[in-house]
Amino acid sequence: MKTVKLSPLFHKNEQQIAISFGYDENIKQHLKQLLEVKWSKSHKTFYIKHSPENKRIVYAHLRRINCKVDYSALKAKKPTTQKTLSITLPRLDYAQKEDLKKFKKWLQQQRLSNNTVNTYVEVTTFFKRYSHLKNTNNYTKRLIESFNYDFIVRADKSISYQNQCINGIKKYLDYKGIEVEALALKRPKKEKKLPVVLSIDEVTSLFDAVNNLKHKTLLCLLYSGGLRIGEALNLKASDIDSKRMLIHIKGAKGKKDRYTLLSETFLTLLRNYYKLYRPKTYLFEGQKGKPYSCTSAQKVLRQAVKKAGLKKHITLHTLRHSFATHLLENGTDIRYIQELLGHSSPKTTMIYTHVSELSIKKIKNPFDNLQMITKLL
Numbered sequence: 001m002k003t004v005k006l007s008p009l010f011h012k013n014e015q016q017i018a019i020s021f022g023y024d025e026n027i028k029q030h031l032k033q034l035l036e037v038k039w040s041k042s043h044k045t046f047y048i049k050h051s052p053e054n055k056r057i058v059y060a061h062l063r064r065i066n067c068k069v070d071y072s073a074l075k076a077k078k079p080t081t082q083k084t085l086s087i088t089l090p091r092l093d094y095a096q097k098e099d100l101k102k103f104k105k106w107l108q109q110q111r112l113s114n115n116t117v118n119t120y121v122e123v124t125t126f127f128k129r130y131s132h133l134k135n136t137n138n139y140t141k142r143l144i145e146s147f148n149y150d151f152i153v154r155a156d157k158s159i160s161y162q163n164q165c166i167n168g169i170k171k172y173l174d175y176k177g178i179e180v181e182a183l184a185l186k187r188p189k190k191e192k193k194l195p196v197v198l199s200i201d202e203v204t205s206l207f208d209a210v211n212n213l214k215h216k217t218l219l220c221l222l223y224s225g226g227l228r229i230g231e232a233l234n235l236k237a238s239d240i241d242s243k244r245m246l247i248h249i250k251g252a253k254g255k256k257d258r259y260t261l262l263s264e265t266f267l268t269l270l271r272n273y274y275k276l277y278r279p280k281t282y283l284f285e286g287q288k289g290k291p292y293s294c295t296s297a298q299k300v301l302r303q304a305v306k307k308a309g310l311k312k313h314i315t316l317h318t319l320r321h322s323f324a325t326h327l328l329e330n331g332t333d334i335r336y337i338q339e340l341l342g343h344s345s346p347k348t349t350m351i352y353t354h355v356s357e358l359s360i361k362k363i364k365n366p367f368d369n370l371q372m373i374t375k376l377l
Contacts, residue, residue, distance in 0.1 A: 002027060004062050006055065007073035010155070011040055012122075015050035017074065018043065019058060021067075023299045030065050034058070041115065042161075044295075089129035096128055106175050111255065120168035126151060127169055139178060144169060194354055195321040196312050203322055206314075209307040215300040217273040218284055218292070222316060224263040226323035226341055228253065229316045233291045235283040237274070242267060249342065258342045324352045 002024055009018035019037065021027055028046075031037050034057065037048050048054045059069050092100070100121060107117045130147045131137060144166075152162045173179075198206065203223060210216040221232050231249050239248040245267075246259045279285045284292035297316060305314050312318075320341070327337050338349040 001066055001068045003068045003070055005073070006058065006069065006071040008050065009040075009043065009045070009047055011043060011047060016047040017050050017055060017058065019046040019048065023295060026065065027062070027067065030061070034061055041118065089126065090132050092125070092129060092132065096132070100125060100128070103172060103175050107171065110171075119164050120171050123165040123168040124172045127165075127172070139173060139176075195351065196314065196318050197325045198310075198312070198314070198318060198322045200326065202308075202310055202312075203319075205308045206304050206310065209304045210300070212300075213273050214277060214284070215304075217269055218297060219301065219304065219319065220266055220269055223319040223323050224266040225260045226320050226327075227260065228320060229294055229297055233282070233284060233294065233297070236281065237279065237283055239283070240267075240270065252342050256342060256344075258339065260340045260342075321352075324349070328352050 002021060004019060004021040004027065007018045007020065009016040019031065031046050034048070036054060036057070037046050039045075040047055048058060055071065055074060059071065062069050103124065104117060104121045107120055112120075127144075127147055130151060131139065131143065134143065134146070136143065147169075148162070148165070151157075152165055207216060207220060207223075210219060218232065221227060221235075222229065225232075225247050227247075227249070231252050234250075235247070239250065240262065241248060241259075242262065245262045245264065247262050249258050249260060252258060277285075280289055282289075282291045286292045286296065294316075301314065301316055324337055324341055327340070328334065334346065334349055334353070337352070338346050341349060343349045
């Protein structure tokens with residue numbers, strides 16, 4: 001019996017019910033039958049507006065397919081923390097909605113990714129509703145700072161989301177022909193966290209835990225080529241250059257093409273996979289010939305991590321971090337690693353010098369040079 005958990009979620013300035021479960025296509029399709037249930041890209045979960053009636057509807061709907069529904073989190077009192085805003089934003093009128101549609105088309109013409117476009121439109125919608133609440137169309141720095149405090153700071157949202165909001169508002173002001181620089185909008189600095197890196201033994205145990213050839217090939221590709229998951233899922237067979245032993249990454253982050261390494265050992269694995277699965281368009285295909293989904297890849301990794309007994313917080317991007325760090329530890333010049341990863345600035349690549357175990361071990365501890373050390377021994 002599959003377990004589905006219902007829990008409180010604050011999303012789109014309203015209280016929602018998050019519907020979470022381990023990936024299951026039957027549950028997913030069954031939930032889609034409820035028109036009120038929607039998918040949140042930002043929270044990566046299904047949700048429905050929080051109400052006793054909706055809770056009963058979801059519960060009854062899931063019980064029809066014999067799911068165990070855990071709604072214990074909903075029994076607690078609604079959160080009264082900063083994440084709950086007391087502000088009710090007014091709805092937009094027809095003209096404002098049309099303006100946002102035109103703004104979305106304008107963003108698409110800038111060749112931004114779909115995720116970026118949707119995020120910018122979403123935050124701009126909130127900003128326009130907030131402006132409507134304040135009864136003004138004069139987009140001043142003070143109004144934006146007020147929106148930032150009420151909508152982001154008080155709601156305790158992440159620094160990354162705050163930066164996205166500011167970027168989205170800047171884009172909208174640019175679209176409206178309002179001078180952005182004159183407002184001197186500043187984005188908060190992100191926390192500088194070192195990436196999680198696996199040892200060679202941990203990488204080996206992770207891959208050994210995967211028996212499915214398709215799943216193993218995908219995870220091995222991420223590590224052996226240092227690829228982002230989106231880059232791997234968009235690859236086609238023609239992008240594999242076995243004569244030059246290179247992988248051609250097209251239209252990667254920043255709309256840039258690049259080449260990365262094609263491992264001889266991985267090529268053997270890839271050929272076995274290709275003979276068995278015979279993908280038609282994309283190297284890794286899901287249903288109906290579409291690219292394999294990121295959600296499915298994440299599930300594969302979670303299962304492998306659990307089976308391998310690894311305790312670190314491991315994501316698909318951890319394999320890319322590990323690839324770069326192991327190259328550095330093997331003596332590869334940092335400039336070559338920058339090219340292989342597709343980093344615009346060497347500063348981004350330099351972070352791996354901080355997590356390289358061998359580099360740290362080479363540093364002479366000044367304590368070892370003290371004369372008093374002989375007295376301590």
